[in-house]
Amino acid sequence: MRKILITALILLPLSAQPTFRGFSGSTRKLVEWERRLRSIPEPGRVGTSLRKISLEPHHAGSPASKQVAEYTLGLMREWGLDAKIEVFEALLPYPTSRHLEMVSPARYTARLQEPAIPQDADSSDTNQLPTYNAYSGSGDVTAPIVYVNYGIPEDYAYLDKQGVNVKGKIVIARYGKSWRGTKAKVAQERGAAGCLIYSDPRDDGYFQGDTYPKGAFRPPDGVQRGSVMDMPVSVGDPLSPGWASEPGSRRLRREEATTIMKIPVLPISYRDAQPLLENLEGAVVPEGWRGALPLTYHLGPGPATVRLQVESDWSTRPLYNVIATIPGSEFRDQWIIYGNHHDAWVNGAQDPSSGAAALLETARALAQLRSQGWQPKRTIKLALWDGEEFGLVGSTEWVEKHLEELKNKAAVYINSDSNGRGEFRAGGSPVLESFVREVIRDIDYPGGGISVLDRLLSNRQQSADRDTDFRLGPLGAGSDYVAFVHHAGVASLNLGFSGTDSGGIYHSIYDSFDWYKRFGDPDFLFGKALAQLVGTAILRLADADVLPFDPSSLAKAVRRNVNDLAKQTHHQVDLSGVLSVLTSLENNGARYEHTLRIALENRPPESTRLLNLNRTLLGMERALTTEGGLPGRPWYKHLYSAPGLYTGYGAKTLPGVREAVESKNWEQAQVQAGALAAALSTFDKCVRNSIQQLNTNVP
Numbered sequence: 001m002r003k004i005l006i007t008a009l010i011l012l013p014l015s016a017q018p019t020f021r022g023f024s025g026s027t028r029k030l031v032e033w034e035r036r037l038r039s040i041p042e043p044g045r046v047g048t049s050l051r052k053i054s055l056e057p058h059h060a061g062s063p064a065s066k067q068v069a070e071y072t073l074g075l076m077r078e079w080g081l082d083a084k085i086e087v088f089e090a091l092l093p094y095p096t097s098r099h100l101e102m103v104s105p106a107r108y109t110a111r112l113q114e115p116a117i118p119q120d121a122d123s124s125d126t127n128q129l130p131t132y133n134a135y136s137g138s139g140d141v142t143a144p145i146v147y148v149n150y151g152i153p154e155d156y157a158y159l160d161k162q163g164v165n166v167k168g169k170i171v172i173a174r175y176g177k178s179w180r181g182t183k184a185k186v187a188q189e190r191g192a193a194g195c196l197i198y199s200d201p202r203d204d205g206y207f208q209g210d211t212y213p214k215g216a217f218r219p220p221d222g223v224q225r226g227s228v229m230d231m232p233v234s235v236g237d238p239l240s241p242g243w244a245s246e247p248g249s250r251r252l253r254r255e256e257a258t259t260i261m262k263i264p265v266l267p268i269s270y271r272d273a274q275p276l277l278e279n280l281e282g283a284v285v286p287e288g289w290r291g292a293l294p295l296t297y298h299l300g301p302g303p304a305t306v307r308l309q310v311e312s313d314w315s316t317r318p319l320y321n322v323i324a325t326i327p328g329s330e331f332r333d334q335w336i337i338y339g340n341h342h343d344a345w346v347n348g349a350q351d352p353s354s355g356a357a358a359l360l361e362t363a364r365a366l367a368q369l370r371s372q373g374w375q376p377k378r379t380i381k382l383a384l385w386d387g388e389e390f391g392l393v394g395s396t397e398w399v400e401k402h403l404e405e406l407k408n409k410a411a412v413y414i415n416s417d418s419n420g421r422g423e424f425r426a427g428g429s430p431v432l433e434s435f436v437r438e439v440i441r442d443i444d445y446p447g448g449g450i451s452v453l454d455r456l457l458s459n460r461q462q463s464a465d466r467d468t469d470f471r472l473g474p475l476g477a478g479s480d481y482v483a484f485v486h487h488a489g490v491a492s493l494n495l496g497f498s499g500t501d502s503g504g505i506y507h508s509i510y511d512s513f514d515w516y517k518r519f520g521d522p523d524f525l526f527g528k529a530l531a532q533l534v535g536t537a538i539l540r541l542a543d544a545d546v547l548p549f550d551p552s553s554l555a556k557a558v559r560r561n562v563n564d565l566a567k568q569t570h571h572q573v574d575l576s577g578v579l580s581v582l583t584s585l586e587n588n589g590a591r592y593e594h595t596l597r598i599a600l601e602n603r604p605p606e607s608t609r610l611l612n613l614n615r616t617l618l619g620m621e622r623a624l625t626t627e628g629g630l631p632g633r634p635w636y637k638h639l640y641s642a643p644g645l646y647t648g649y650g651a652k653t654l655p656g657v658r659e660a661v662e663s664k665n666w667e668q669a670q671v672q673a674g675a676l677a678a679a680l681s682t683f684d685k686c687v688r689n690s691i692q693q694l695n696t697n698v699p
C-alpha cells in the first residue's frame with residue numbers, strides 16, 4: 001500500500017499535490033506532525049473512557065456529574081495538560097412529582113416509568129432522573145385532549161380550518177419535525193392548558209425496526225426526556241440571560257425569566273399515549289398525521305379527558321466546566337477552542353459520552369505531540385461542558401463570562417456531541433468550508449479504504465442531489481456552539497459521524513454502554529476517526545501562518561440564500577442594497593484568494609504583518625453580527641444563521657430578513673435587509689483590509 005502511495009505522489013503534477021490552506025513554505029514538518037497525531041488515537045481508549053463517563057447517571061447538578069468532570073480533569077492532567085474546572089451556577093429544575101391520568105371516558109394511569117431490561121446492566125442503575133421536560137411549568141390541570149400531530153404552526157393552521165380550538169385543552173403532540181421546546185411554546189401561545197409529547201412508533205419505535213433490546217429502536221415504555229427552554233430566544237441559565245451566573249451573581253426572579261414554559265409539559269411513551277389516543281373522537285386525521293399505533297387517529301377534542309400534574313424542585317445547582325489550555329508560541333492571543341459536553345440525561349453513552357471520549361483522545365494526542373517537542377503557534381483550549389442538556393448552560397455561561405476576551409481572541413470554535421457509525425456530518429460558518437474540505441480529504445473513512453471526503457462526494461453523486469460539492473450546513477441550536485457563533489460571533493464548526501447508528505434510545509435510560517456496544521460504534525472506530533479528524537483540524541488551525549478563512553464561501557452561501565429569499569418577497573422588499581454589497585464581496589473574495597496564494601507561494605510573510613493580518617481575519621466572522629441582535633431576541637446576534645423561532649434546532653439562514661418575510665412583515669424585512677447589507681459591508685471591508693495586508697508581502 002505504502003509503495004503505491006509514494007509512486008502516486010511522484011506522478012502527481014505539482015498543482016495536484018495536497019494544499020494546506022494558510023501555510024507558506026515547506027509543509028514537510030506539518031505533514032510529519034500530522035502523521036504522528038493521527039497515529040495516536042486508539043479505539044480501545046475511546047471505549048474505556050466512554051465506559052467510565054457513562055457508568056452512572058450523571059445529569060447536570062448531580063454529584064455524578066461532578067465526578068465525571070473530575071475524572072476527565074484527572075486524565076488531562078495525567079497527560080501533562082494545564083487543566084482546571086470553572087464553576088458556574090444555574091437554575092436546573094428536577095421533577096418532584098408527575099402524574100398523568102385519564103379520568104374519562106375510561107380510566108388509565110400512565111406509568112411514566114422506563115423499566116430495567118435484564119440484558120442492559122445500566123438500565124437498573126439508581127439515581128436516574130425521572131422522565132420529564134426540564135423548564136416545564138408547574139401545574140395541575142384537567143381537560144379534554146386534542147391531537148396536534150407534530151405541534152408545529154402548520155398543524156394548528158389545519159386544526160383552525162377544521163374548527164378545532166385547543167384553548168383550555170391539553171394537547172398531545174408527537175416528537176419529530178420540530179424541536180420539542182417549540183411544540184410546548186406553540187401550544188402555550190395557542191392557549192392550551194397543558195402539553196404532552198410522545199414518541200410515536202412511526203417516527204421512533206417499532207415502525208423503524210426491532211425495539212431494544214432485540215434491536216436498536218425505542219421500546220414501548222421508552223421516553224425522550226429533554227429541555228423545553230425557549231432556546232430560540234436565548235440559551236443558558238434562564239435567570240441570567242446575557243451575563244454569567246456564578247456564585248453570588250445577580251439573578252432574575254423565576255417569574256421574570258422569559259425562556260421558562262408556563263404550562264405543564266410532560267414527555268410520555270407510546271405505551272402511555274395509546275389509551276389516550278384510542279379514546280379520541282372527532283374527525284379522522286389526514287394521512288400525514290397518522291402514526292403507527294394500531295388505532296384510527298382522531299383529532300378530538302376528547303372525549304378522552306386527562307389530569308396532568310407536574311411539579312419541580314427549582315433549585316440553583318453547580319456546573320463544572322473542564323478547561324485545558326495549550327499556550328501558543330507565536331499568536332498567543334488567538335484561540336482555537338474545541339468542546340463537547342459531559343453531562344447526560346441519564347447514562348448517556350451515545351449522548352454525550354461518545355463525543356466526549358473522542359475529545360479525550362484528541363487531547364491525549366495533542367499532549368503527546370507536545371511532549372515530543374511540538375508547540376502550537378496559536379493557543380488551544382479544550383473544553384468539556386456541563387449542563388448542555390438543560391439548554392447549553394455550561395458553555396453559554398462560560399462564553400458570557402469571557403465574552404470580551406473571546407471577541408478579541410477566539411478565532412475558531414469546534415464542537416462535537418454524539419458520535420457513531422455513519423456518514424460525516426458538518427455544519428458551520430461558511431468561511432471554514434474550504435478548510436474543512438481539506439481536512440477531511442486527509443482523513444481515512446473507517447474501514448473503507450477511502451477518504452472521508454471521497455466517501456461523501458461519491459455518496460452525493462449516487463444520490464439525486466445536484467449539489468455534489470462539500471458544503472457546511474448552517475448552524476441552528478443543537479449543541480454547545482450556540483453561544484460561540486450566535487452570541488459572540490466566533491467562526492464555528494459542529495462535526496461528527498452519524499446515521500448508521502440511529503436508534504431509539506435518545507435521552508432515555510437505554511442510551512447505555514450495552515446499547516452503544518451493539519448499535520452505536522461497536523469497535524469505536526468512528527470515535528477514533530473523529531479524534532483524528534478534529535485533531536488534524538486543530539493542528540492546522542493552530543499552526544497556519546494565515547487563519548484559513550475563505551470569504552468567497554461566505555459570499556457564495558449568502559448569494560444562494562438571497563436568491564432563494566428573493567422568490568418569497570413578492571417584490572415587497574428591496575434587496576438591491578444587499579445585492580450590490582454582495583457583488584463587491586464576490587469580487588474581493590476572489591481577489592483575496594488570488595492574493596493569498598501568491599503571498600504564501602513567495603515567502604513566509606514577516607511576523608508583525610502576519611499578526612496584523614490574522615487579527616483582521618479574526619474579526620471577520622464578528623462582522624456578521626449586529627449589536628442589537630435579531631428582532632425580538634437580542635441575545636442572538638448573528639445575521640447569517642440562527643435557530644428558527646418556530647423550528648427550534650433547525651437553522652434559518654439570513655434569519656432577520658427571512659423570518660420577517662415569512663410572516664409578511666415587509667417593513668421589518670426592509671429594516672433587516674438594511675442591517676444585513678451593513679454587516680456584509682463591514683465583512684467586505686475586512687476582506688479588503690486583509691488583501692491590503694497580504695499585498696505588502698508580495699514582492
Ligand SMILES: [Zn+2]
Pocket residue numbers: 341351352388417418479
Ligand atoms: Zn448531546
